[in-house]
Amino acid sequence: MANDNKVWNQNDAIPSLVQSKRQIERYGLDVDAQAILVATRLLAAGTRLGHASEVHFARFGLSTGRYRVLVELEDSEGEALPSQLAENLGVTRATMTGLIDTLERDGLVSRRTSAQDGRQRSVILTEEGARRLQAMAPEHFARLEAMVGLLSIEERGVFLDLLGRVTQGISALTDETIEPNKPAGESKKKQHRSKG
Amino acid sequence: MANDNKVWNQNDAIPSLVQSKRQIERYGLDVDAQAILVATRLLAAGTRLGHASEVHFARFGLSTGRYRVLVELEDSEGEALPSQLAENLGVTRATMTGLIDTLERDGLVSRRTSAQDGRQRSVILTEEGARRLQAMAPEHFARLEAMVGLLSIEERGVFLDLLGRVTQGISALTDETIEPNKPAGESKKKQHRSKG
DNA sequence: ACAAATTAGTTAGGTGCCATACTATATTCA
DNA sequence: TGAATATAGTATGGCACCTAACTAATTTGT
Structure with missing residues (x-):
């Protein structure tokens, strides 16, 4: 019995800053490695979230x-x-x-x-x-x-704000053309809370 | 030709705090509505991220x-x-x-x-x-x-940190048993959830 | 009134990923 | 040596979701 069922070893598949930099340099691109790292981690997190969600609901006979x-x-x-x-x-x-x-x-x-x-x-x-x-x-x-239990109350608020803007940014992947998504001008973040 | 193909209207499917509260009250549960809101938004974001990622790579004939x-x-x-x-x-x-x-x-x-x-x-x-x-x-x-373009440089750092911890928290969905994930530093969180 | 267009829902076929079970090739050890 | 076992890769079948094409019912336009 080779029990090699892998139950999501969460150590792998987490992109590193080194990887991002290497890729950027390989093609001589003019992009910010930190931004790429955030985006890549986000995509990886999205994949894991989707998978985990299915596992979770499967416990109750649902998807x-x-x-x-x-x-x-x-x-x-x-x-x-x-x-x-x-x-x-x-x-x-x-x-x-x-x-x-x-x-x-x-x-x-x-x-x-x-x-x-x-x-x-x-x-x-x-x-x-x-x-x-x-x-x-x-x-x-x-x-x-429990999923958000590693965040303090205040951090949850911050995370909600940032996640909201990042979620808006997802459209940068799906839009027909690339629109540069500027960081809310020089002032502070605000508005954009379309619905609640 | 009823062209009602919806190309991801990002206004819908964003859970609200009111919804979270209503659900919690309906069953008289002892959980923090804000935490549920964060978790729910996160799951929704995960779904969208996965979908957007596929759309993105499909442009290049890949997944x-x-x-x-x-x-x-x-x-x-x-x-x-x-x-x-x-x-x-x-x-x-x-x-x-x-x-x-x-x-x-x-x-x-x-x-x-x-x-x-x-x-x-x-x-x-x-x-x-x-x-x-x-x-x-x-x-x-x-x-x-562009995806993370709505975040300032500093915000990206903060987001990376928070996302990292939230990503760790994903295992709370897939673990066999519930372990109450407390934020670093706090030693007691008075959490009386003895699910069996 | 009645053909044309719209709408609600379904069917058919495709992609992405997974778990289980299988084949073929090493490796172990009695 | 040869049977048991482990390992590398694959086939099979499943689920979630999609697009496109279809059926049936309603509305619209002249």
């Missing part, structure tokens, strides 16, 4: 997406349209169909054809779905709290 | 993983073993096989059977693979730099 559907339903008095859910969760309607399929198979939601509009099939949170949410809540939130 | 393989090869003088690559990138050997398959199909790497050990098939960065890396470097690094 990240399916959990979010259940929560969204709970916040909508137990009923919502697939298109609403897709919109609120930021996934496509096709993806939402798949999420609902699995949730329905597991008995956590059910579908009902609308009387008003024959195209609509609203999604309903079942008793068991609500129970599942309730059952997982203590552990779920305790783990979330 | 996140395949790009990392090429870079790792470049850092290893153009040759490495699949198991080494898997180890360094933090993916399974099975995943590495798939990554190499695609890279080989695209002519960016080639495989060569080892003379020493018949089980080994080392991976070699081809000329075209090196050219691809060189060609994409300017835009790639410019976009990475």
Whole structure:
């Protein structure tokens, strides 16, 4: 039995400043190595976050997406349209169909054809779905709290601010063209809190 | 032609403090809403980061993983073993096989059977693979730099520090049991969460 | 009224990554 | 020496999410 199951050895895959500098020098580019380091670490963290999230929700028989559907339903008095859910969760309607399929198979939601509009099939949170949410809540939130437990209260506030701006910056990766994203001028950071 | 393809509307799917509080109150839990907000925003950011990264590398005919393989090869003088690559990138050997398959199909790497050990098939960065890396470097690094462009130099340092600790905290999601991660320095945090 | 356009949801097919189980080649040691 | 074991790499099948194309129902325009 070669038990070589690797359970995410978090020591590897953390990019170093040396690596960033080496890459930049190799091609003689004019970019800031520190900025590249931050960006690269961020991407690595994103990968790990996504993976960890799936592992976490799998404990409760869910995936990240399916959990979010259940929560969204709970916040909508137990009923919502697939298109609403897709919109609120930021996934496509096709993806939402798949999420609902699995949730329905597991008995956590059910579908009902609308009387008003024959195209609509609203999604309903079942008793068991609500129970599942309730059952997982203590552990779920305790783990979330533990995740940021290495930050003090004040640091959490700072991190929220910085993360917010970095999150805005993600679009620099997906935009058609590169727009230089200046650091809020010479003054201080502010505004940009679009919604809450 | 209902062109309702959504190209990641970054306004949605950002969790609010109100949502966090509501969820916590619903189940009468004893957790800090601010901490939950940070954790939730972080997970959302992770999802977006992963997605954006794939979009970004797709521009160059690569994926996140395949790009990392090429870079790792470049850092290893153009040759490495699949198991080494898997180890360094933090993916399974099975995943590495798939990554190499695609890279080989695209002519960016080639495989060569080892003379020493018949089980080994080392991976070699081809000329075209090196050219691809060189060609994409300017835009790639410019976009990475732009991603963190909303942060000042000092803020980047702070963010690196906080991100490092939060990244450590990710294991709180994947660990078997919950261990209450306290900020360095504080010896007691009066945390009465005896989940079993 | 009725064809054209829009909308809701689904199906089909693709990518990225993973875990499990397998093949083939060393290595160990009784 | 030869059976048991470990190791390198791969095949298989799964999940999450995507885009594009499709079906069915509703609205719109003349």
